Amino acid sequence: xxxxxTGYLAPRGFEAHLRRELRGVLAEHGRLFIARGQRQPVxxxxxxxxxxxxxxxxxxxxxxxxxxxxxxxxxLYAFKLFRRAELIQGQLPHVSARPLEFPAPPPxxxxxxxxxxxxxxxxxxxxxxxxxxxxxxxFEEFKSGPPNRAYLKLWEALTLLGRHxxxxxxxxxxxxxxxxxxxxxxxxxxxxVAIDRAPxxxxxxxxxxxxxxxxxxxxxxxxxESFDWILSxxxxxxxxxxxxxxxxxxxxxxxxxxxxxxxxGDQHYGAIEHFESVKGSRLVHLHANxxxxxxxxxxxxxGPQDA
Ligand SMILES: C[S@@+](CC[C@H](N)C(=O)[O-])C[C@H]1O[C@@H](n2cnc3c(N)ncnc32)[C@H](O)[C@@H]1O
Numbered sequence: 023x024x025x026x027x028t029g030y031l032a033p034r035g036f037e038a039h040l041r042r043e044l045r046g047v048l049a050e051h052g053r054l055f056i057a058r059g060q061r062q063p064v065x066x067x068x069x070x071x072x073x074x075x076x077x078x079x080x081x082x083x084x085x086x087x088x089x090x091x092x093x094x095x096x097x098l099y100a101f102k103l104f105r106r107a108e109l110i111q112g113q114l115p116h117v118s119a120r121p122l123e124f125p126a127p128p129p130x131x132x133x134x135x136x137x138x139x140x141x142x143x144x145x146x147x148x149x150x151x152x153x154x155x156x157x158x159x160x161f162e163e164f165k166s167g168p169p170n171r172a173y174l175k176l177w178e179a180l181t182l183l184g185r186h187x188x189x190x191x192x193x194x195x196x197x198x199x200x201x202x203x204x205x206x207x208x209x210x211x212x213x214x215v216a217i218d219r220a221p222x223x224x225x226x227x228x229x230x231x232x233x234x235x236x237x238x239x240x241x242x243x244x245x246x247e248s249f250d251w252i253l254s255x256x257x258x259x260x261x262x263x264x265x266x267x268x269x270x271x272x273x274x275x276x277x278x279x280x281x282x283x284x285x286x287g288d289q290h291y292g293a294i295e296h297f298e299s300v301k302g303s304r305l306v307h308l309h310a311n312x313x314x315x316x317x318x319x320x321x322x323x324x325g326p327q328d329a
Pocket of ligand 1 (some may be wrong): 170172173196197198199200201202203205217218219220237238239240255256257258
């Protein structure tokens with residue numbers, strides 16, 4: 023039975039955030055929220071189930087047959103009846119859980135999502151917004167080299183953007199210390215000005231194309247120099263970040279932005295509106311984000327009249 027509803031999977035620990043944003047919630051199943059009508063523009067979700075249906079099943083085998091009849095690729099979101107759910111998933115075509123080797127593109131095969139509500143009821147959506155099971159983007163990680171795991175957040179944003187800094191491009195990494203993002207950019211062959219009040223890891227500072235500047239990123243205003251990319255992971259109020267980003271946007275010279283908006287308590291969500299007002303940009307909760315949203319914008323994605 024087709025539900026006149028959409029499913030939203032909240033990031034772990036951010037269920038209350040999603041609950042506050044969503045209108046017309048019909049049911050909550052663990053982290054999965056079912057809300058009336060078509061997709062709503064919410065932020066605190068890692069995957070959206072676009073066309074959920076309720077399916078009655080008589081057995082594990084029946085569930086497998088019914089899901090397979092819809093399509094091949096299914097990701098399980100289990101919040102109860104774990105064993106039964108795993109038995110069903112185990113008989114569905116295998117979905118590769120192999121971590122992505124950045125900068126490989128995301129998987130292209132259609133991936134549906136399903137869950138078991140009770141012994142004999144499945145909710146399944148053949149289309150969802152993330153090509154990764156439950157929106158969990160996993161990468162082949164580097165155990166040594168980067169000074170922390172923050173580079174995974176940048177990799178995830180760049181994977182969504184479908185573009186990354188490359189040789190010949192100049193990046194500004196604001197709030198760069200200890201240097202995870204700068205490490206990732208240098209490896210891609212781009213040059214990077216890394217600015218932070220705190221020092222950069224000396225091994226990162228010595229990498230090709232890296233120039234470290236000590237001080238506040240907000241003192242660096244458009245004018246004297248230009249950048250292809252503005253990257254920011256600065257811990258600051260999102261309003262402050264917006265005032266600074268706006269100045270760079272207005273120059274029209276910076277082509278790409280990846281900026282983390284960091285929230286404290288329940289305040290400063292007002293800044294979301296400013297970032298979202300930028301046509302063609304996206305504000306998302308990445309799998310690697312904590313109490314943060316990531317703003318992603320590329321002029322390359324705009325039509326000629328807007329770029
Ligand atoms: C989450 S950390 C950044 C981690 C970094 N992206 C990485 O990959 O290693 C946030 C950084 O923002 C820096 N920061 C805070 N205020 C700043 C400012 N006004 N200008 C530059 N950096 C600032 C802090 O010193 C801190 O190093």
